[in-house]
Amino acid sequence: MRDYDEVTDFLGDWGPFQRLIFALLSVSIFPNGFCGLSIVFVGDVPDHRCSIPANLNLSEAWMNRTIPLVPGDDPHYSKCSRYRLDVIVNLSETFPDPDLVNMSGVEQEPCLDGWEYSREQYISTIVSEWDLVCKNDWKGPFSMSVFFLGVLIGTFIAGQLSDRFGRKAVWFGTMAIQTGFTMIQVFSPNWEIFCLLNFFVGIGQISNYVAAFVIGSEVLGKSVRVIYSTLGVCISYAIGYMLLPLIAYFIRSWRMLLFTLSLPGLLYIPLWWFVPESPRWLLFKGRIREAEAIIQHIAKKNGITPPAVLFSELELEEMKSKSEITHTIIHLVKTSNIRAITMINFLIWMILSIEYYGLSLNTPNLNGDAYLNCFFSAAIEVPAYTTAWLLLQRFTRRFCLSGALFLGGSVLFFIQLVPSNLSVLTTTLVMVGKFVITSAFSMVYVYTAELYPTVVRNMGVGVSTMASRLGSIISPYFVYFGSYNEFLPFILMGGLTILSAILVFFLPETINSPLLETIDQMQNIKYFGFRTPCSIQHSSDKSEPAEKCDGH
Structure with a gap:
């Protein structure tokens, strides 16, 4: 049976339709950049x-x-x-x-x-409004952890819902949750209600990011997939992040700031009529006619005449039989082979998130202006994502990801050796660490999407993101450790990141390989090795000569 990329090869990779979807999905990520890290200013502690x-x-x-x-x-x-x-x-x-x-x-x-x-920097924050200081100073980091707990729950639920009910429905549903609860949060009467609403904001926040990422990965062609995953959604996230300190600079009240940041979410309602459901997902759900209609619509938009018959009778029968097979999260740990890949992914994503959010949330504590520090921390992500894209074009996935993690961990681990009078050098090293870790975060999205087959891809990315949320829940307390020793957060984050660099080498290499479609194909993948044409061969292709399975 032909895979989806073979069937849709006639559509091309970069026609008018693909360019439109690339742009719409990318701009939908803007609110994730400023809503996800708004706590940097909303929860900052004034003098x-x-x-x-x-x-x-x-x-x-x-x-x-x-x-x-x-x-x-x-x-x-x-x-x-x-x-x-x-x-x-x-x-x-x-x-x-x-x-x-x-x-x-x-x-x-x-x-x-x-x-x-002091009102020198802020008119109000949740800290000044509800006295989250001294014996209540634990409530500040807890507010962040509750948000990330919501993201954890959201990614766990949204991943399974997306694989069962569709990418598009979950994408819009989680965008609505993020926008709606952020608006309601503005009217929080006390800290407890604020935390409860922050939990629901978290449910929608990264879930729609993952859904948009998966839609793009499945709708766009393989030559555009890496560009979309790095220069598309990631740079859009960075631009949103860069807008955060700019907006916060002019709006110093936390309630008005949150309300302003929630408004752009309303602008994405019209996207429902422009972004289609993933045809790849529809095919594996047995909804052949819907998938064919979308493929024909794409061909029309690109000015291409589609083949009279997209799928043979044999392919339709095989799709129908596969659509009757349901997949759950158990399939990600069902066999030792897949379980090993899932567990390694779990640890890498968790450690990456600890370092990424630990560095991002720590920007107000660096020397200099908090708004400029936050802007530089965001701006450095743009060249970081560009670098990730360039590296992924030239080198293997394992080499790129492991090298970035090792360099980032080493930079942070040795910050403690910088003399105290060279604070500018310390800040520079932190920004270098942020640059490298951001690149690694972009790479791991691409790598993970390539490791899992279509039938559980959103679930696999969702579980990996769930691991990331466990790391983000912990990350505020890494920042909190800085109140005891300013170098302790960097030592801990650096050591863990070097460990994750080693774990990457136990994953299979996926460069230049088509996306997997079924669980059976993934079971044939050997970790700590290269994925070869044999490992992705369809069961119906058993008659293929063995010499055609010689690997890379």
């Missing part, structure tokens, strides 16, 4: 100190002395404690000049009257 009641009638000099100075390499005023106010009032009555008093013996107390927040 703060304990609030002092105005009715104490303290002089300005004594008001300035109510907050203890924390000694150390970087002396600063305490953010979570103050001197006992009854003692301060008594001292102010006895000593009008606070410089005459030794404050070292004065007892301290927590911020019983709340906090005062």
